[in-house]
Amino acid sequence: MTLPLRVAPPLMFGSLRAFRLIERNLYVYRHGWIVIVSGFFEPLFYLLSIGFGLGQLVGTVPGPGGTEIPYQLFIAPALLASSSMNGAVTEATLNFFFKLKYQKTFESILSTPLSTADIALGELGWALIRGALYTGGFLVVMVALGLGVSAWLLLTLPAALLISFAFGAVGMAATSFMRTWQDFDLIQLVVLPMFLFSGTFYPLDAYPEPVRLLVQLTPLYHGVDLVRSLAVGVVGPSTVVHAAYLTVMGVLGLLIVSRRLDKLLLR
Amino acid sequence: MPGSPESSLIHARGLTKRFGSFTAVDGVDFDVAPGEAFGFLGPNGAGKTSTMRMIGCVSPVTDGTLTVRGLDPRTDGPEIRARLGVVPQQDTLDTELTVRENLVLYGRYFGLPRAECGRRADELLGFAQLTERQNDEVEPLSGGMKRRLTIARALINQPDLLLLDEPTTGLDPQARHLLWDRLYRLKQRGVTLVLTTHYMDEAEQLCDRLVVMDKAKIVAEGSPRQLIDRYSTREVTELRFGPGVQERLDGQLDGLADRIEHLADRVLLYADDGEAVAVAAHERGLNPETVLVRRSTLEDVFLRLTGRSLVE
Incomplete structure (x- = not known):
């Protein structure tokens, strides 16, 4: 007698069915792929204007491990990390809110075998795919501009995805609590300062000690430092800490958003 | 009332749905047999939609027993929904997709192979008389067309049980008759229909058997003829x-x-x-x-x- 096939232990969140959501988004963006292309240029413009323009005045700055590195090399990984955050947050807040509140897309999907966890996972997966496209493009540009100085640079791709994962999941969780479009101003109020002050444009030494500690608690700091260490090739225990921070943040976000979707959609 | 979890397609005993202190469905008993067209008749707010949502496994049962094809919605939701077609009260079509994509993609949600989804989509476009509009956006379609597309979409997984929540509310008489005709054809093919309505002509046209709901309770049960003989x-x-x-x-x-x-x-x-x-x-x-x-x-x-x- 053969043992009955054991059903694989259910994934903690959702199932492979989540891929259907990604397929849906591919269909949708087939009609409007230009929207996707536009997201590639934002970090590129920052790199050209601030990195190369301002970089000429700055010269070199202390990078990870304390060695002096050209300003362009200092800022490029940070822009990569920030654009991963921005891309994920846009997808997870505005687009997600529209589908959740107005389009009723998810309600019809829940009448199929898909679950709320599948929806959360699928939507997040889509944000990651978008993020990967941008990251890949940006890395090509970095290498072309002579900023590919370490083989570790290849690992910035998964690192950027981890940033998208963390911010996408938390962004969706936050969105599930939003009532109106006005509430999204609050998100900008969190995202913009992180973009400006997380060691993106200058080393953290510029801050007095208490401020520096505060900045080191914020998620984008971990994202920026993670990508920068990899891009420069100075990898250490702090790299692992950054990755762990972002992983925990993403998992928590996913847990919350699954719960919230249950509450909002399965009444 | 006859019926058991084994012989009935849907079996409910003491089925209850509460939202906080408000009781939407108050301990109802009913059975739906395979192949039957079964109706919930009642005014707005009687608890019809809440009952349908519990059957469709998108609303947790507060109390009582409910089985669909012998399975428990609490634990077997995905399995039940895999064989279910749902036409919700409000159209929930995907407005970011075309008419045909709405059908194909919905099939994909059920895990059907892409080629099969395409085949079924073409067939259902014919059934819903929407072949000419297949590459159009959803938004400009008329109310009747959207409704037909919603029904076509609900059929993509070839369900043997179709839940229709007020299928013709808001449609003009012509559109209603076309829909009734399509539903009648499904019934001929052996699809079990469960529908809610507050139109008695619709209930008389479509239902073999129905329950009358009022204020969260079932107040009468029988075929349209039986109910009329008994109460009028x-x-x-x-x-x-x-x-x-x-x-x-x-x-x-x-x-x-x-x-x-x-x-x-x-x-x-x-x-x-x-x-x-x-x-x-x-x-x-x-x-x-x-x-x-x-x-x-x-x-x-x-x-x-x-x-x-x-x-x-």
Whole structure:
């Protein structure tokens, strides 16, 4: 007698069915792929204007491990990390809110075998795919501009995805609590300062000690430092800490958003 | 009432849905047999949609027993939904996709191979008379077309149980008749239909058996014919009087019929021979402005059971 096939232990969140959501988004963006292309240029413009323009005045700055590195090399990984955050947050807040509140897309999907966890996972997966496209493009540009100085640079791709994962999941969780479009101003109020002050444009030494500690608690700091260490090739225990921070943040976000979707959609 | 979790497609005992302190469905019992067209008839707010959502596994059961095809919605939701077609009260079509993509993608959600989804989509476009609009956006479609697309979408997984929540509300008569025809064809193919409606003509047209719901409870159950036989007379005579006359009738109609209902704008007299009632009223010297003798309908049943009209 053969043992009955054991059903694989259910994934903690959702199932492979989540891929259907990604397929849906591919269909949708087939009609409007230009929207996707536009997201590639934002970090590129920052790199050209601030990195190369301002970089000429700055010269070199202390990078990870304390060695002096050209300003362009200092800022490029940070822009990569920030654009991963921005891309994920846009997808997870505005687009997600529209589908959740107005389009009723998810309600019809829940009448199929898909679950709320599948929806959360699928939507997040889509944000990651978008993020990967941008990251890949940006890395090509970095290498072309002579900023590919370490083989570790290849690992910035998964690192950027981890940033998208963390911010996408938390962004969706936050969105599930939003009532109106006005509430999204609050998100900008969190995202913009992180973009400006997380060691993106200058080393953290510029801050007095208490401020520096505060900045080191914020998620984008971990994202920026993670990508920068990899891009420069100075990898250490702090790299692992950054990755762990972002992983925990993403998992928590996913847990919350699954719960919230249950509450909002399965009444 | 016969039925068990094994023999019934849907089996409910003491089924209850509460939202906080509000009870939307209050301990209802019913069974739906395979191949049957079963209706929930009742006014808005009677608990029909809540019941349908529990059957569709998108609303947790608060209390009582519910099985669908012998499975428990609490634990087997994905398995139940895999064989279910759902037409919600409001169209939830994907407005970011075209008509055809709506069908193909919905098939993908059920895990069907892409080629099969395409085949079924083409077939259903024909069934829903939407082949010519297949590459159009969803938004500009008429209400009837959207409804037909929603029904077509619900059929992409070839369900043997189709849940329809007020399938024709808001449609013009032509669109309704086209929909009824399509639903009738599905029934002929052996698909079990469960629908809610507050139109008694729809219930009479489509349902083999129905339950009347009011204030979260089931107040009667049977075939449309049985319900009429049990709760109403064969015929009804409707008398409409001039302004102010109805209030001054003062029992002049007493004894003319088995039962008399005074509505705001007319008086309904229930009797097996409506013509005779009309004649008798005339002999008593009453001069209604209009007299209408008609067959009893489910509306009369509902009026009798609840003292109110269905559509208010």
